[in-house]
Amino acid sequence: MTPRSARSAHKQLAHLVADRLRVEILEGRLKPGEWLRQERIALAQGVSQMPVREALRQLVAEGLVEHIPYRGTRVVEFTVADIEDLYACRLFIEGMAARHAAAVITDEELREIAGLHERMLPCDTPESLPEYRELNRRFHTAIFQASRRSFLIRSLAQLWAAFPTMLWSNVPLVAYRTAPGRDASDAAEHEAIVTALSARDPEAAETAARAHISAAGRALLTALGAAPHPLPEAPSFQSLSLATGGRHRSRSFPHAEEES
Amino acid sequence: MTPRSARSAHKQLAHLVADRLRVEILEGRLKPGEWLRQERIALAQGVSQMPVREALRQLVAEGLVEHIPYRGTRVVEFTVADIEDLYACRLFIEGMAARHAAAVITDEELREIAGLHERMLPCDTPESLPEYRELNRRFHTAIFQASRRSFLIRSLAQLWAAFPTMLWSNVPLVAYRTAPGRDASDAAEHEAIVTALSARDPEAAETAARAHISAAGRALLTALGAAPHPLPEAPSFQSLSLATGGRHRSRSFPHAEEES
DNA sequence: ACCTCCAAAGTTGGATATAAAATCTAAATT
DNA sequence: AATTTAGATTTTATATCCAACTTTGGAGGT
Numbered sequence: 018m019t020p021r022s023a024r025s026a027h028k029q030l031a032h033l034v035a036d037r038l039r040v041e042i043l044e045g046r047l048k049p050g051e052w053l054r055q056e057r058i059a060l061a062q063g064v065s066q067m068p069v070r071e072a073l074r075q076l077v078a079e080g081l082v083e084h085i086p087y088r089g090t091r092v093v094e095f096t097v098a099d100i101e102d103l104y105a106c107r108l109f110i111e112g113m114a115a116r117h118a119a120a121v122i123t124d125e126e127l128r129e130i131a132g133l134h135e136r137m138l139p140c141d142t143p144e145s146l147p148e149y150r151e152l153n154r155r156f157h158t159a160i161f162q163a164s165r166r167s168f169l170i171r172s173l174a175q176l177w178a179a180f181p182t183m184l185w186s187n188v189p190l191v192a193y194r195t196a197p198g199r200d201a202s203d204a205a206e207h208e209a210i211v212t213a214l215s216a217r218d219p220e221a222a223e224t225a226a227r228a229h230i231s232a233a234g235r236a237l238l239t240a241l242g243a244a245p246h247p248l249p250e251a252p253s254f255q256s257l258s259l260a261t262g263g264r265h266r267s268r269s270f271p272h273a274e275e276e277s
Numbered sequence: 278m279t280p281r282s283a284r285s286a287h288k289q290l291a292h293l294v295a296d297r298l299r300v301e302i303l304e305g306r307l308k309p310g311e312w313l314r315q316e317r318i319a320l321a322q323g324v325s326q327m328p329v330r331e332a333l334r335q336l337v338a339e340g341l342v343e344h345i346p347y348r349g350t351r352v353v354e355f356t357v358a359d360i361e362d363l364y365a366c367r368l369f370i371e372g373m374a375a376r377h378a379a380a381v382i383t384d385e386e387l388r389e390i391a392g393l394h395e396r397m398l399p400c401d402t403p404e405s406l407p408e409y410r411e412l413n414r415r416f417h418t419a420i421f422q423a424s425r426r427s428f429l430i431r432s433l434a435q436l437w438a439a440f441p442t443m444l445w446s447n448v449p450l451v452a453y454r455t456a457p458g459r460d461a462s463d464a465a466e467h468e469a470i471v472t473a474l475s476a477r478d479p480e481a482a483e484t485a486a487r488a489h490i491s492a493a494g495r496a497l498l499t500a501l502g503a504a505p506h507p508l509p510e511a512p513s514f515q516s517l518s519l520a521t522g523g524r525h526r527s528r529s530f531p532h533a534e535e536e537s
Numbered sequence: 538a539c540c541t542c543c544a545a546a547g548t549t550g551g552a553t554a555t556a557a558a559a560t561c562t563a564a565a566t567t
Numbered sequence: 568a569a570t571t572t573a574g575a576t577t578t579t580a581t582a583t584c585c586a587a588c589t590t591t592g593g594a595g596g597t
Contacts, residue, residue, distance in 0.1 A: 027346050027559070030580070031334075054548075065581045067327060070550090074291075074331050078338025080431055086287050087549055087588040095428075102373070102428040109369045113362070168355075168362040171340055175435070287588075290551070314577070325552045330579090347559045347578055540597080550587070558579070566571070 030064055031071035037062065038072060039178075042081055042092055049094040053082060079178040095179075097241060104234030107176055108227050114161035114169045115210065115226035119219040122163045127215055130159050134207050141200045156207065160214070160226070199236055206232060290324055291331035297322060298332060299438075302341055302352055309354040313342060339438040355439075357501060364494030367436055368487050374421035374429045375470065375486035379479040382423045387475055390419050394467050401460045416467065420474070420486070459496055466492060 038058070041047045055069045062069075073090045076082045084090045133156040140149035154177065161173045206229035213221035298318070301307045315329045322329075333350045336342045344350045393416040400409035414437065421433045466489035473481035 029346055029578095056548080066549095067330075067580065070327075071330060071334050074334050075338065078335060086289055088590095089549070098426055099428040102426055102432075105373060106370060106428075106432060110366060113365060166358055166362055168359040168366075172362075172366060289549095316577075326578095327551065348561095349578070538597105541595090543594080544592095546589105546591080548587105548589080550585105552585085553583085554581105556579100556581075559577085561576075562574085564571105564573080567569090 030068040031075065034058070034062055034064060034068050035072035035075045038076060039079075039081065042076075047092050049092045051092050053090045053092070055090075079175065081179060097238070100238065100241070101234075103176060103180060104230060104237070107173070108230045108234065110169055110173055110176070111157065111161060111230055112223045112227040114164040114166060114173060115214070116219040116223035117164035117166050117169070118160055119214050119217050119222035121165055122214055122217070126159065126163045127211075130156060130163070130214065131211050133159065134211050137207065138204055153203075160210070163214075202232060202236075203229075289331075290328040291335065294318070294322055294324060294328050294332035295335045298336060299339075299341065307352050309352045311352050313350045313352070315350075339435060341439060357498070360498065360501070361494075363436060363440060364490060364497070367433070368490045368494065370429055370433055370436070371417065371421060371490055372483040372487040374424040374426060374433060375474070376479040376483035377424035377426050377429070378420055379474050379477050379482035381425055382474055382477070386419065386423045387471075390416060390423070390474065391471050393419065394471050397467065398464055413463075420470070423474075462492060462496075463489075 038047070038053070047053065053073065055066050055073065059066045059069045073082065073084065077084050077090070081093060082090050083093050133152055137149060137152045137156065139145070140152065158174075158177070161170055164170065206225070209225040210222065210229060213225045298307070298313070307313065313333065315326050315333065319326045319329045333342065333344065337344045337350065341353060342350050343353050393412055397409060397412045397416065399405070400412065418434075418437070421430055424430065466485065469485040470482065470489060473485045
């Protein structure tokens with residue numbers, strides 16, 4: 018465990034600005050449709066305009082705001098269809114990640130995930146909702162990080178970036194979290210995921226992850242007032258991954274250095 | 278057809294810079310691992326550093342380059358595992374998009390897609406590969422645009438942004454495209470998609486789209502030298518979408534204006 | 538009244554210059 | 568040999584100025 022090179026913990030200003038704006042958006046102080054004027058933001062945060070513009074472009078990429086040339090940047094408005102699609106994507110991709118994670122997860126990662134699960138259990142009151150959300154985010158993040166599939170990790174990080182905005186800007190999340198039985202269901206579903214991962218069972222891990230996200234999605238859409246279909250149980254078919262399920266090639270391919 | 282407001286076709290410099298860098302990356306002039314120094318780029322393109330930095334941040338978001346604070350930005354290296362995951366994600370999300378598209382596609386969109394398909398047919402020589410790739414990109418893009426699902430459109434646009442880089446930096450794409458029978462297969466699979474869309478059959482559209490991407494993915498991974506599994510045929514299970522398959526709510530939800 | 542054109546105001550977009558911070562390289566010291 | 572220090576390089580941030588574009592609100596004509 019050599020400290021190595023301290024991993025450069027230095028944050029850039031643009032990141033800080035983006036973080037603060039993200040919080041303002043997801044807490045509703047910046048409402049969907051509202052314009053974000055760069056000069057005002059720079060003044061309010063005590064920075065110059067360049068980091069503000071970089072932060073805005075980053076948020077655009079994350080899908081939280083949209084940019085119109087020479088007009089400005091404003092918070093996006095999400096639709097119910099967007100939330101459906103978000104959950105469908107998560108359902109699939111997080112399922113895949115869980116499958117891969119089960120095959121390569123370390124004991125330490127397993128302990129951390131189980132620990133996060135434990136800490137979520139007592140969070141069943143409205144006041145503990147923020148803490149629950151944070152723990153939940155870390156729980157899911159830890160799982161797909163454990164998959165070691167950088168592409169999936171990146172994709173899921175993007176999905177999760179857009180996720181809270183949708184909720185806070187569209188619906189009082191409490192309605193979802195306090196839905197009858199949701200606490201218990203969430204806990205049971207998380208438990209199932211942890212169990213499958215502990216058993217190093219890819220098939221079960223994928224199934225459990227899908228079942229959880231599917232159930233959560235249905236509950237959320239119900240809370241939103243959308244009529245949820247009977248919904249086909251998340252099919253437990255074989256992996257859709259296209260090739261070898263074996264050890265993944267660790268390094269990148271030798272890209273044609275010279276054209277002999 | 279009033280010109281309306283000209284739709285502000287004005288591109289920002291940052292976009293142009295990003296476009297040029299993207300081309301350089303995907304054509305291999307900028308190799309994976311290579312550092313992109315902002316001053317050099319600004320000088321080379323005759324612009325100041327601000328648009329360069331915005332462009333770099335955009336490319337970071339697209340996943341083509343990675344940024345390390347106070348160190349710089351460099352082209353990412355993709356692994357075979359990344360390509361597997363990319364195709365798996367495309368398989369699923371483009372399938373969903375095709376399903377939605379079949380339900381709402383217009384005659385005009387249908388004509389354009391069919392036209393693109395026709396124009397791809399004669400492109401069966403190595404020299405026409407660039408044209409084929411461009412037509413293919415427009416073909417797929419037109420389909421998921423027709424779905425009207427903004428979230429899926431955005432997600433797929435991101436996937437397609439990373440896509441060419443992987444190929445050019447990892448493998449001579451010709452090996453894929455000129456694989457025995459691939460031309461004919463691609464054509465037949467595209468044909469099936471067009472047919473399903475024309476029939477406004479969501480189920481068939483999803484199945485056809487999946488089959489195509491699955492086949493293309495297997496062919497590519499074979500060309501890459503990866504041992505492709507027997508691979509389960511893309512399962513034609515019901516939609517995984519979580520709620521109403523009916524007309525999508527057009528506008529955003531009324532986000533709690535007041536908490537009565 | 539109604540439409541068109543034109544100028545004003547305001548915001549974003551971009552260039553340039555300059556300074557500060559962080560990282561890397563390599564020589565110099567212990 | 569290991570550590571420290573000094574310098575070079577590059578990124579990061581600020582400030583200021585001007586150009587480009589959109590919108591707004593009237594002036595003038597029909």
